[in-house]
Amino acid sequence: MANKPNDRMKRQDVPKEQKWDLTDLFKTREDWEKELKAVREDLPNVTKFKGDLGNSAKELLECLEAKEKLLERFNLVSMYANLRLSVDNTDTTRQKDASRVSEAQSSVNAELSFVETEIIGLPKDTIDKFIEEEEGLQPFKKFLKDLQDKKPHALSEETEETLAALGSLFSAPYTIYNRGKLSDMQFDPFIDKEGNEIPLSFALYAGKYISSPSKEVRRNSYESFNKTLKQYKHTFAATYATQVNHEVTTARLRNYESAEDMLLQEQQVTKEMYHNQLDVIQEELAPHMRRYADLKKRVLGLDSMTYADLKAPLDPDFKLETSYEEAAETVQEALEIMGSDYMDMIKTALSERWVDYADNVGKSTGAFCSSPYGAHPYVMMTWPDTMRGAFTLAHELGHAGHFYFAGKNQRMTNTRPSRYFIEAPSTMNEMLLGNHLLSNTKDKRTRRWVILQLLGTYYHNFVTHLLEGEFQRRVYNMVENGEPLTASVLSEQKAEALNKFWGDSVEIDEGASLVWMHQPHYYMGLYPYTYSAGLTVSTLVSRDILDEGKPAVERWLDVLKAGGTMEPLELIKKAGVDMSKPDPIREAVAHVGKLIDELEESYDE
Template sequence: MTNKTSNRVKRKDIEVKQKWDLSDLFKTRDEWKKELDAVKADLPEVTKYKGKLGNSAGELLQCLEKKEKLLERFNLVFMYANLRQTVDHTDSERQKDAAIATDAQSLVNAELSFVETEIIKLSRETLEQFMEEERGLQSFKKYLNDLQERKHYSLSEETEEVLASLGSLFSAPYTIYNRGKLSDMQFDSFIDDEKAERALSFALYAGKYSSSPSAEVRRNAYESFNKTLSQYKHTFAATYAAQVNHEVTMARLRNYDSVTDMLLHDQQVTHEMYHNQLDVLQAELAPHMRRYANLKKRILGLEKMTYADIKAPLDPDFKLETSYEEAAETVRDALEIMGPEYSDMIKRALSERWVDYADNIGKSTGAFCSSPYGAHPYILMTWPDTMRGAFTLAHELGHAGHFYLAGKNQRMTNTRPSRYFIEAPSTMNEMLLGSHLLSSTKDSRTRRWVILQQLGTYYHNFVTHLLEGELQRRVYKLAEKGEPLTADVLSEQKLEALKNFWGDSLEMDEGAGLTWMHQPHYYMGLYPYTYSAGLTVSTIVSQHILEEGKPAVDRWLEVLKAGGTLKPLDLIKKAGVDMSKPDAISQAVRHVGKLIDELEESFKR
């Protein structure tokens, strides 16, 4: 069959309105290069404090402030190069610039690594004395205390500098994965239900064909998609194994009991909190999702429910197709409940080209929000021509709103909370959008469609990412036992995790086992499970907002503005939720069960 990838649009042919405006970071590439060189030239302004941080409170404060200012500048340089590459991985100049930025990051990290190493060596008594002597250090208090908690796991100054200088090497698995996925992989076209050929890509499969109303389109696209994945599975397995082995080795070097201990320590999350998310959801949510799968099979009249069908629309004849502009207006209206400051940010994001929503060859799949300190956030997504895209847009605007407010209220050092909390502000916006859409219609069929979108959010975060987290838990255990992480092992483990969750409600094939190749999350530490933690929080807090109104909104905005000044448990408690126990997770699962109850009831009417 001929390959039709060439039918997709090249970046240069995309309309300007569909692209983000990176000139807000740097007007030209030459300006970017000039600042990159300037940042490297200014490194001595910080490194001159090497060996002096224990001398006085004043010198410590001066060093921290100069380091922060330098990193603010470098962050913009690094973001610019990487954002340019994410929209076109086929462009050799963009690849080169991103590589230059990554090498520069390794240099900067290595040169500045002495700061944290020297602070970690200071006694707690000395730090407390310094903070009393120099009030300016109070704004670095959590950062300094966090470093003290790493004292037992830190290595010598020379070793830390060497490790920092190897940053580009350590990030190589992630780079190789994306390069192979977005630059080298070419998918065969497939035949649709009208006997026509359709082009296929990662973005098209995930955003369109996997949720097609046509079983033939879904299954044929799935078959072609997996055919190409299978051709790359051994290379990708070796790439992922390199990532995991690096993490396991680092955990041993730093004297952690396990790689999980190391990764959770960085998130300031207990083993109980981590395992609660994986265990409670898999035990309590699985029965509801199996009901959901069985409902789809019955309503859609499928002889068998395969893994290719799980995202099939349950009411395929009811479509809410919409343009990006119409969806953006709906999202803007839904988020007005968050108050004027938040709403003003949303309006700017949608009118000033903070969002890149084009679909072009070489563009990264999925969606993300990048929020460089000192500039506005940037959102990447691929517009799917349906209202489902509105939920993706709302989600990424949640990240944007979070770091926009944190950046306005905190210094750069204090803007980033634990990754455990990161997905709460994003999924909060999806919850609010769903509630807005439900309150805006009395039509039973439209209401059912909205419930299906809400279930799409829970499927994505409580199932897809949760089961990614389950695979990670298995993989780290195998790696620490010295088991080889081959393509067959990864596929077997993924398939077993899927079968355990879905039971006999879905028929699994070998292609389902290849879903470990779909996402880059595995190269980001223990990231996948945090999606479910964030959605647990947003499920409960969104209910508070709908019940209480402004008081709950104000509490939530204060949490967003707090940035990284609190540990995750304390931050979430500030919003009115206790994540130290499994109760909140069970409450969120019961909410999903109620949505499926209402969905089942809607088909009885």
């Protein structure tokens, strides 16, 4: 057997340039600790208004401004602890700091819960009168309206305060899932074709081995990966069941028809919009993706198309630039169409260490962007040594651009739009990157490679996350009907959803049925399906940007700057797309079909 390669780096050994710079939040951990204490001590600046919010418009405004200011500070405190933990989940100090923040969050939420409950309890006429009397309340207008919409589902002030105080317990399933996945799970090394023993982690599997050109690497890493998952399936099933049961119970207590109704109201999305995404894409995209799977099987000469092979590269010998630095340069070139203000932000992000891209022990899997109000965004990813990473980088910088501009143009209360829209600015950048690469090459093989990257984006959002959404829909319906969730039930439902989509094109084995264990998204409400909504929007708007240029760019930047001042349907219409109908979804799916058509033609010539 060949020599074992070096183990993954410990966090302290990661080169500075590969790590983000958290001193922009707090210079030292001691400074953070002082501010955590100070924020808690300053709670009376808000709680002194308790019981008085109906007295006058002036008092309501003063309370809302004091609460917002305190939450701005606490947000920075919370972000610092959680970002530190995300890059090293094995560090006990970081674990403790994140736990302290979580406990503080519950305490702060409980102390401040009176603000929302008192506002919800005020008559609508009183709210309207206050807004008319006090000009300073205008920026809070949507916030106040949204609270009034919750009136039918509000509980007593004492109950709301108790629920808020229990916040850290309600978020425990998410914490337990991540702690088990990132701190406890240990994966056996696997053997590659040459007999080398290769180390395995969640991040390495998802970011590298799953898309390896080597069949042996893909299938052997998949086998070792799932061997460990199986050992945790009963614990993770109980954890997830707790999450779903909590949401279903909460919905009943609040007099919603279902947990779905409760979670969709949060997103300000109709059931029709939700079901359109799940139903239209599954029905109309499945035939295209089956063709894609069949093409891979034929071109790669596979004996069978297993779930482990779905992300296999179609042209494994063809490589473009793969270093982080080169990819960052390409991303900048692709986004120049967005104008100078947007580009200044991108250049700053890449040169001033807003991005953490190292691979080290204990680092969270996947990628994300956190955007603390009053500071700049932070992007976490693990660089995979493939150009696919450029699309991940562009994606997360799309989130960064969104909240950078929202933060510059709105107060904190109005920065966050519905989650339904959140993935549109991120996937927009992937669309622009793909087009940039396509328009700068006449080489047939390069063009084919770029189409494959774009299909990777659609696979991620229209297949992986969309089928997570279908799985969630099944699970919520089961629990609403009193059916218990066990590991076998969850695996059975996941396998059914996968089989329905892929048909006979892909073998769905036991490992595929454990995909419900891969993502933390299940612990974040109805998040997964929104990826497909965002990509639907960005597919159509990116086409407008490429066709119209500056006018479409300016419309899009206005949408980003609007932050959370509009409901998602209205916000997306501002960009030129009407998501109340299934037509945009059909257009986006047809676009994927055309990409697969071109791919098939390139192999048939």
